[in-house]
Amino acid sequence: MSVLEQASAARVAAIDLAGATRAEKDRALLLMADRLVERSDDIVAANQVDIRNGREGGLSEAMIDRLTLTTERVAAMADGLRQLAALPDPIGDVVRGSTLANGLELRQVRVPFGVVGMIYEGRPNVTADAAGICLKSGNAALLRGSGSAFSSNAAIVSVLRKAVADAGLPANAIQLLDATTRDSVKELMRARGLVDVLIPRGGASLIKTVVEQSTVPVIETGVGNCHVYVDAAADLEKALAVTVNSKTQRYSTCNTAESLLVHTEIADSFLPLVLEEFEVKGVTVHGDARVAGYSDAVVQATEEDWGTEYLSPDISVGIVDSLDDALDHIRRFGTGHTEAIVSESTTATRRFVAGVDAAAVMVNASTRFTDGGEFGFGAEIGISTQKLHARGPMGLPELTSTKYVVTGNGHTR
Template sequence: MMDGQQLGAQAVVADSEVRGKAKRARATATAMAALTTEQKNKALLHLADALLMQQQSIVDANGEDLRRGRENGTSASLLDRLALNQQRIAGIAEGLRQIAALPDPVGDVLDTFDRPNGLRITKRRVPLGVIGIIYEARPNVTVDAAGLCLKTGNPVVLRGGSAALSSNRRIVQVLHEAMAQTALPPDALQLIEDADRASASEMMKLNGLLDVIIPRGGAALIRTVVEHASVPVIETGAGICHTYVDAGADPEMAAEIALNAKVQRPSVCNAMETLIVHRAYAERHLAALAARLREAGVELRGDEGAAALLDAVVPATDSDYATEYSDYILNIRVVADMDEALRHIARYGTMHSECIVTEDAARAERFLQQVDAAAVYHNASTRFTDGFEFGYGAEIGISTQKLHARGPMGLPALTSTKYEIRGTGQIRP
């Protein structure tokens, strides 16, 4: 018969990588919540310096990922999302500095009030808890997520995609070495290195160790996490975004917005996937706009209305309208009126970012009020749905759900609240 010590040792051995690292992260929660803003900011600046000092080793590790990606036939747009160079690492480090410069929401008093019985009640922001993040081939997310979670006193367990494993492993090694020289406990940042799908599935079931899971990536990843997780999920990211060009739109403005929304960086979630144009606009201006899109390398797919006005348009299907391309591919749909545009957005949109281009103020207001999305634009590109552009610094993601947080998720979205009740001996009658 094994004694208690032997049983304890057996239990430790039995822990998987996922559970073991989640336990280590959980063990730091109390210490993380007690850190001062000054301690956290000083640590984040030190982490930023460490990334710059070790940038060549990070670029070298990233080269391993890129080489595997090319061998596996990864698309050019996904390789672009994966790639790191000294300029991008400098930008990632600057993101940490920006997070350090942002106000710390932890400890903020949201409300204070007195009850007739003499109780004083204070509502205060506190860390959300241990956060699990499942994401794909963007190693910059590793640093952004770590910085945002650590700033808000949240231990974090990261599970990136296999495509970026070498990059993520080296980045976290650099951050751990730097954290050991600060007030941040290194165990507060964990990276799951097991790239098998089973590790992600296990994370989704770690109730009691993880307080919330945030998926970042394509629609398939997000859907899988939402459908299978028992840990609470903040749904983010899937972006089937539309730009509706109304009959009275300024043609040059419409063209510039559409081009920016599609080609400025097509691989990101706030890029446009479908251009909806009023028939009156299409008959006068669609050919010129389509020519500019093609000059930028965009493949055009369209409905019958678009095909009647443009040459060599690939017929668009329901599947196309429901696809987040993240590439130089664009659907075009010609509609009879704004009601038809609204119905299309309601059917195919992912409640991320939607835009109307029009000079009609009444139609613009109707669009802003009736479209159900995290961000709704009038005469501006959907590419602005971003934490930095909104003034939040780096973001943990774009929430497309309605509970807890919606839209770009900056630091306040990574906090919860607690009530502090101060009395003088009151008891409830």
């Protein structure tokens, strides 16, 4: 089928799915989870094809690791679906309601978007996550993963579609688009009227392409040039813990810190500590001239470094003369994802929170907490860095729209 034919089938499935009860959707999610575990050997075997092709095609070991599925990772995907089943169903929730002066009852209720398109790179576990989140929120999913994971994604979607059908819901609520050419991406981005919203999840170039070229409404996600600012009034122990965790807990995520700014008044005390810790952990520091004075291991930072989302054991480090200088730097180079301040000064933290324009602001806490699971949402389909509709980690409620239901008793205007 062509992408437009698949989108048309998804539109039909979305109508049926919109009327499904929570019990019906949860039953499907639990069956999807069980079937993933039952068919894990087949899924891992399909994944081996992708890994072999990836190595032959020159994929880095970091990318191979993101691509790799094991029995344990498949089980974790299944656990994610079970956790979704345990979450409240947002559909039908009353956002607000009132009785008007004329006696009309007004309710604003949550409803599904309808058809959600997802364009993503790398990790095949996203396939199960996205399918499950869309189904729980009443949306049909059109999934366009990367060509490097096509065999894995095809195996996963085959299992999920069969489980959904066996649970009594339409199999076309979950569909995988062809990833062997770029044509499917172009067609999906032009399927306005059939696809209600498009969510790109991946690198900066992918997101930029989708945002600029799509005629389908887009929720922009996740490029993260995240900063940690260590203020003059910072507690050194807290600052070291927050900075190191923000950078080294995991390198390949959008909420990993990519830049460190240190107030000049605390630089002599703090920089030797953090530079030593980075050296121990194998992190390459790209620093300005003043930072380079603290260690011979510092690489001279270029203008490009300040705006780079490394997704690797690299970090840019600069010394700033004031909180205002830190804010100016972040406004220039930040991506609106997550920014952090470490300070014992209430005045400084309030100014920082008010002054940065980001989806999440951390005060004396690691940037790695910007995550749907860590926020207690139970699941997320991505982290929105835009301002309309949704911002920050997008859980089930963020995959809904609303409609007004007005009930009268023969009222006329």
